[in-house]
Amino acid sequence: MSLIHVSGLTKAYGGHPVVRGVDLDVAAGEIVGVLGPNGAGKTTTVECIGGLRTRDAGTITVDGLDPAGDPAALRAILGMQLQECRLPKKMTAGEALDLYRAFYPAPRATDELLDRFGLGAQRDTRFEALSGGQQQRLSVALALVGHPRIAILDELTTGLDPAARREIWDFLAELRADGVTILLVTHFMEEAQYLCDRVAIIDDGLVTAFDTPDALASRSGATQRLSCTPSRPLRPEELDSVRALPGVADVRVEGARLVVEGGADVVGAVVVHLASLGVTAGGLRVDTPSLDDAYLSLTGPTRRQDLR
Secondary structure, eight states, X not given: OEEEEEEEEEEEETTEEEEEEEEEEEETTOEEEEEOOTTSXXXXXXXXXXXXXXXXXXXXXXXXXXXXXXXXXXXXXXEEEOSSOOOOTTOBHHHHHHHHHTTSSSOOOHHHHHHHTTOGGGTTOBGGGSOHHXXXXXXXXXXXXXXXXXXXXXXXXXXXXXXXXXXXHHHHHHHHHTTOEEEEEOSOHHHHHHHOSEEEEEETTEXXXXXXXXXXXXXXXXXXXXXXXXXXXXXXXXXXXXXXXXXXXXXXXXXXXXXXXESTTHHHHHXXXXXXXXXXXXXXXXXXXXXXXXXXXXXXXXXHHHHO
């Protein structure tokens, strides 16, 4: 059963529709990514789910609760981190966590969260003196202080260095292992690929695709790309024989390297064929369709025109 269920969600500002009928289901224990261009309706969607905005139409249930009808009960099970963290300038990181802990019956310890998010040395640092990355990490810690069953995280690793980003990824993976359900808005394809069980792509206020990262990549229409340095140059007729292999879409020579593009079985077919010619494929590199390819094929001006 879905822990989060969204059906026909719409929201407009000043008569301009931003969310135009979003459908979304998230199972318990999943990490679901929400991707899309700026202005596509991602943040509005998750803010409606989190009870921060009132929807115009549609149905939302979060563990059986309507965010618009029972916000107090929702707060007890859901933690939310927004794109920007704003706290009183003179409040310290430790004071912020202590304050948020007071809202919950069984919160995480302040020191545990400070250490987990690399803020131990900033316990007594005022919010105004924290760097942008430290403010972002504090924002994530505040969202998780109450041991939520569900967490909504909006661009949680923006402004973080790669090491800090990976540490937070590892922590989110631990939360999933503990049964926490996470709805993650992100612009980082690597983040979605690494963390998410499924990914919803929102464009122009609609969900244009919703599947696993690998399944979306395979549907993108992109080809596999093999490149290698043959043990000897291939003669023209040998290049033609590679082109004639099933599934091969393109063959070209770039300097000393042979580049072949094609379907899912092209790599094995080319390597075996080269071996039959007495040629070894040295420095072999294979690039497969990625979530980036899927994202580009499912968003953009041409796709938006199709949705209207």
